[in-house]
Amino acid sequence: MRRQIRLTFRLGMAALALAALVVTAGVPASAHHAFGAEFDPNRPVVLRGPVVKVEWVNPHTWIHMEVTGEDGSTQTWMVEGGTPNTLLRRGLSRDTIPVGAMIVVDGYQSKDRSARANGRDVTFEDGRKFFMGSSGTGAPRDGRDVTEPE
Helix, strand or coil: CHHHHHHHHHHHHHHHHHHHHHHHHCCCCCCCCCHHHHEEEEEEEEEEEEEEEEECCCCCCEEEEEEECCCCCEEEEEEECCCHHHHHHCCCCHHHCCCCCEEEEEEEEECCCCCEEEEEEEEECCCCEEECCCCCCCCCCCCCCCECCC
16 A cells, blocks of 8 residues: 555646646746847947936846937837846946936847847936946957947
8 A cells, every 4th residue: 555655646746846837837937148149349339318218127227217329219229237236246237217207328239139238337417327237248348348238
């Protein structure tokens, strides 16, 4: 009788493990990426405009800003920053970047040339400047030329 109970228990546990595997197999895994996987170190950009949305989420924060081109057209850019915890330790918080605030972002455009960038520095109207990238991501260091986005 004990042997039958143990066998039933083991089969039940195996079925439970298999069910868990099947359920999690369909869930996409989110992975943290390196700078070079998504952004182009040879495409530095300077973005100027008001903040339209802030996403304070892991693994990266995102600042959405409206950038006006030379022809007067506007485009919403998504600027990736470091993790919320990293930015908080640098003195930057969700409340520091209110919707409507005028900012200047120095960063690097995405490899696919979409309106996405990895932000290096964010400068506020009052002159405060924060490093918003995450260290060790593979982004270039100081000493690069910065151009306006096309």
